[in-house]
Amino acid sequence: MHYKPSFYNIIFREGKTTFIFNTRLSSYLKINRPLEENFSWESVPKALKPHFIEGGFVIPVNLTELSLLQLQNRIACFDFTKLSLTIVPTMHCNMKCVYCFEKHRPENMTKSVSDSIISFVDAKVKKGVKAVDVTFFGGEPLMNYKLLCELSEKIQEVCRKNGSQCWFSLISNGTLLTKEKSEELKKLGFSDVQITMDGPQSIHDKRRPYLKGGGTFDKIIKNVEEALPFLSVSIRCNIDRFNVQNVKGLVDELAKRGINKQVSIGFAPVHEIGKRNNELITWINKPQLPATLDSVNFFRKPSMLYKENNDNIACSALPLIEPHWIPHEPKPPSCAFKMEPAPKPKEPKTPKEPKAPKEPRLPRGWD
Numbered sequence: 001m002h003y004k005p006s007f008y009n010i011i012f013r014e015g016k017t018t019f020i021f022n023t024r025l026s027s028y029l030k031i032n033r034p035l036e037e038n039f040s041w042e043s044v045p046k047a048l049k050p051h052f053i054e055g056g057f058v059i060p061v062n063l064t065e066l067s068l069l070q071l072q073n074r075i076a077c078f079d080f081t082k083l084s085l086t087i088v089p090t091m092h093c094n095m096k097c098v099y100c101f102e103k104h105r106p107e108n109m110t111k112s113v114s115d116s117i118i119s120f121v122d123a124k125v126k127k128g129v130k131a132v133d134v135t136f137f138g139g140e141p142l143m144n145y146k147l148l149c150e151l152s153e154k155i156q157e158v159c160r161k162n163g164s165q166c167w168f169s170l171i172s173n174g175t176l177l178t179k180e181k182s183e184e185l186k187k188l189g190f191s192d193v194q195i196t197m198d199g200p201q202s203i204h205d206k207r208r209p210y211l212k213g214g215g216t217f218d219k220i221i222k223n224v225e226e227a228l229p230f231l232s233v234s235i236r237c238n239i240d241r242f243n244v245q246n247v248k249g250l251v252d253e254l255a256k257r258g259i260n261k262q263v264s265i266g267f268a269p270v271h272e273i274g275k276r277n278n279e280l281i282t283w284i285n286k287p288q289l290p291a292t293l294d295s296v297n298f299f300r301k302p303s304m305l306y307k308e309n310n311d312n313i314a315c316s317a318l319p320l321i322e323p324h325w326i327p328h329e330p331k332p333p334s335c336a337f338k339m340e341p342a343p344k345p346k347e348p349k350t351p352k353e354p355k356a357p358k359e360p361r362l363p364r365g366w367d
């Protein structure tokens, strides 16, 4: 079989060593020799070929990865044995992050809504759902801790009665996650919590202050340390053009406290939603680019070099920095996964002269 390089490879070089990270399978390979960005299957040493196939760094020539991902997505959509729920116990929050898109209303979920959720889960598990995955989100979900606990207990009870399994996770700002709560949440069946930190203290505190003012970094990091014996903690770092050059300091800070290998860290771009966060548009401005190149390397490294020391660093922020440097995989034919007959193949036309490639369109703010 013939193979081609995966579209989802990111190649990084450090001296004579090459690191390849495949973002589709999150696989990682370190090889002690140079490798070109657009390497060919033939150039891969024989001994390494099985690793290249296994890690998804090469794929069969006739496979379109985007189609494969779409197919996996469709299969997941029609899997009626699983139920994923995101529950918002409150819209209220005790913080005031600069990019927050929510209008915080001091409103909690009512008893009738929470009862309806239980009835909904009950009906689903009776119809054959075997796995229920619940994420609590907000506002700050821990601001309605009582209801969060009651709901989790009842969902667990309903699942147990019907022989189904359930998992709980929490997306929290971390300020209210005391040691006692982490312990209780573990007993309730919570396995992991995602907490956002936007950089080292000086940066985080400016971006994610308390609603009444004042920094949250110290409180959050203390709570993260105390939650670790009970819950698996993932740190999400939101990135936009205002903190892109400082986020490495967060990893250094976690390392200084000795917890960088106990947490997982994910970098993600801040997106513009509606018109509320216009001033925080994600893209890095052209004049900022030279100073940002260090960060570009940093973002490449978490996925590769840093992975050597911490398996739990992921980065989805590359498109933030290099939006038009990433080549786009050709779209699969639009009929690929539709429930309709494929159009009849057209007679092949006489090939035309290839057109000159278009200038890439610059994102807003680059001119």
Ligand code: SF4
Binding pocket: 093, 094, 095, 096, 097, 099, 100, 101, 102, 138, 139, 140, 173, 208
């Ligand atoms: S913690 Fe979350 S909900 Fe609260 S202000 Fe920040 S982004 Fe918004």
